[in-house]
Amino acid sequence: MEHLDAIVIGMGPGGEVVADRLLKAGKRVAVAERELIGGECGYYACIPSKTLIRPPEARADAEEAAGLDRPGLDWPALRAYRDQMIRHLDDSRQVRGYRDQGALVLKGAARVVGRDPWRVAVDGREYTADHVVVATGSEAVRPPVEGLDGLGPDRVWTNREATTLTRIPGRALVVGGGAVAVELGQFLARMGAAVTLVQRGDRLLDREDPRLCELVSEQFERDGITVHLGTEVASAAADGDGVAAVLGSGERVGADVLVLGTGRRPRGDGLGLADLGVETDRGALPVDDRCRVAPGLWAVGDVTARAMFTHVAKYQGRLVAANILGGDRRADYTGVPRVVFAHPEIAGVGLTSEQARDRGIDVATAEIDLPETLARPWTHATDPRGTLGVIADRSEGVLVGAWAFGPMVSEWINTAALAIRARIPVGYLIDSTPQFPTFNEGYVAALEELDL
Ligand SMILES: Cc1cc2nc3c(=O)[nH]c(=O)nc-3n(C[C@H](O)[C@H](O)[C@H](O)COP(=O)(O)OP(=O)(O)OC[C@H]3O[C@@H](n4cnc5c(N)ncnc54)[C@H](O)[C@@H]3O)c2cc1C
Numbered sequence: 001m002e003h004l005d006a007i008v009i010g011m012g013p014g015g016e017v018v019a020d021r022l023l024k025a026g027k028r029v030a031v032a033e034r035e036l037i038g039g040e041c042g043y044y045a046c047i048p049s050k051t052l053i054r055p056p057e058a059r060a061d062a063e064e065a066a067g068l069d070r071p072g073l074d075w076p077a078l079r080a081y082r083d084q085m086i087r088h089l090d091d092s093r094q095v096r097g098y099r100d101q102g103a104l105v106l107k108g109a110a111r112v113v114g115r116d117p118w119r120v121a122v123d124g125r126e127y128t129a130d131h132v133v134v135a136t137g138s139e140a141v142r143p144p145v146e147g148l149d150g151l152g153p154d155r156v157w158t159n160r161e162a163t164t165l166t167r168i169p170g171r172a173l174v175v176g177g178g179a180v181a182v183e184l185g186q187f188l189a190r191m192g193a194a195v196t197l198v199q200r201g202d203r204l205l206d207r208e209d210p211r212l213c214e215l216v217s218e219q220f221e222r223d224g225i226t227v228h229l230g231t232e233v234a235s236a237a238a239d240g241d242g243v244a245a246v247l248g249s250g251e252r253v254g255a256d257v258l259v260l261g262t263g264r265r266p267r268g269d270g271l272g273l274a275d276l277g278v279e280t281d282r283g284a285l286p287v288d289d290r291c292r293v294a295p296g297l298w299a300v301g302d303v304t305a306r307a308m309f310t311h312v313a314k315y316q317g318r319l320v321a322a323n324i325l326g327g328d329r330r331a332d333y334t335g336v337p338r339v340v341f342a343h344p345e346i347a348g349v350g351l352t353s354e355q356a357r358d359r360g361i362d363v364a365t366a367e368i369d370l371p372e373t374l375a376r377p378w379t380h381a382t383d384p385r386g387t388l389g390v391i392a393d394r395s396e397g398v399l400v401g402a403w404a405f406g407p408m409v410s411e412w413i414n415t416a417a418l419a420i421r422a423r424i425p426v427g428y429l430i431d432s433t434p435q436f437p438t439f440n441e442g443y444v445a446a447l448e449e450l451d452l
């Protein structure tokens with residue numbers, strides 16, 4: 001039986017970072033992947049969704065810039081570029097790349113079949129290793145809607161069908177109110193679909209600051225999206241080529257497709273770990289602050305259910321590789337940005353004002369309207385909009401949270417992310433000199449408004 005320094009199970013962004021770093025350090029590594037090297041992120045989530053969103057976003061930006069006409073949208077050309085970006089669902093170059101780096105590439109579903117030492121089985125063969133890293137990601141949750149399971153993938157889209165779509169549906173019923181529902185719902189609407197969104201919670205993006213949720217709802221109204229809050233889809237049935245749904249409120253909604261954005265379940269079950277005394281929590285592998293599950297067993301990414309983002313999977317991957325190589329790195333999630341790539345972009349980082357108060361923090365908040373305060377929104381668009389909110393700990397004099405709605409927020413939210421993580425005193429932030437004219441200047445203006 002072949003013995004390795006490490007076996008990485010699942011080659012999404014988390015697994016790839018661990019494998020790359022261990023291989024560079026000269027370790028003997030096996031990587032196991034049952035589908036495509038690159039994971040959900042590379043083929044069915046981040047990459048295709050952000051590629052698809054860009055042209056409608058660029059068109060809206062062009063419409064808002066002085067002196068530009070509305071550019072045309074070429075769906076076949078966009079679809080072809082999306083297919084190129086998802087490598088036509090072919091990972092043979094990645095397989096070759098890892099083999100060239102000296103990895104043992106195992107294409108198949110892995111199971112952990114023994115411990116002391118860890119033993120992993122793929123395709124009927126077994127391997128032992130000093131370290132096993134589980135990076136198996138997550139899968140879309142299918143809500144318990146009557147009739148849903150009887151409908152095929154032509155009528156019910158998870159993120160997989162939605163991000164690999166080949167036609168724009170005439171009518172889409174989007175279920176959920178998180179990042180998936182907001183990004184895909186707005187994309188479909190901007191591509192010409194009539195979109196109805198049904199969210200169980202009482203706000204869109206209900207884990208974010210309530211004020212941010214309000215701004216997103218207003219934007220969805222401008223986009224002509226019909227939003228039902230505080231209700232669910234009670235039942236769904238085939239109707240011609242489409243779907244006839246009945247909501248909890250009794251209202252009927254007809255659509256060509258029903259798109260699920262109802263959360264994700266970590267893929268920690270089915271790996272055989274329970275038989276070895278490693279319990280999961282609703283599919284998640286419990287990790288300590290070093291991302292360790294048990295001696296020699298590590299987990300990174302969505303399967304840890306810490307914060308289901310690619311940047312978190314990569315962060316945990318860097319940390320686990322360092323720890324396997326003898327380091328002692330511990331994870332800190334206080335400065336993880338949460339960006340929704342809608343148009344305008346939406347972001348939150350750190351605590352919401354509600355969370356900060358619940359923790360007993362002496363909270364000070366401020367909110368600024370970006371066009372009222374800055375020059376940059378006006379050089380960017382003729383009818384600009386945007387808002388920045390900051391949440392500070394008055395007694396410590398540091399920022400504990402921030403949220404923003406506006407152009408390119410995904411880039412400039414990282415200023416707040418670093419300030420929160422490093423506990424940079426608000427006085428230093430106010431004393432900084434962000435480039436003129438940029439959206440980053442908003443932080444000085446917002447922080448000056450705080451009653452500290
Ligand atoms: C529509 C959508 C858009 C998103 N957009 C963003 C975004 O813009 N930015 C962002 O930060 N996050 C985004 N996310 C979240 C992001 O996709 C995940 O956080 C990220 O993919 C997690 O990476 P991972 O390495 O944990 O797992 P994954 O990317 O899920 O990869 C896990 C891999 O493990 C493999 N695997 C599973 N079980 C086994 C087994 N037993 N044996 C072998 N292999 C196995 C799978 O085949 C898969 O390839 C988005 C999610 C969705 C659904």
Ligand SMILES: NC(=O)c1ccc[n+]([C@@H]2O[C@H](COP(=O)([O-])OP(=O)(O)OC[C@H]3O[C@@H](n4cnc5c(N)ncnc54)[C@H](O)[C@@H]3O)[C@@H](O)[C@H]2O)c1
Pocket residue numbers: 143144175176177178179180181183198199200201205206231232233260261262263264307308309338339340341
């Ligand atoms: N830009 C990004 O970084 C990005 C983009 C997409 C997804 N993601 C990540 O992927 C993960 C999954 O995203 P998501 O939006 O699917 O999940 P989510 O858990 O963030 O949100 C799910 C939403 O669906 C609602 N919901 C659940 N069941 C419902 C039902 N039966 N009927 C109506 N509404 C229902 C919930 O109230 C909740 O608001 C998240 O962790 C997210 O952060 C990130």
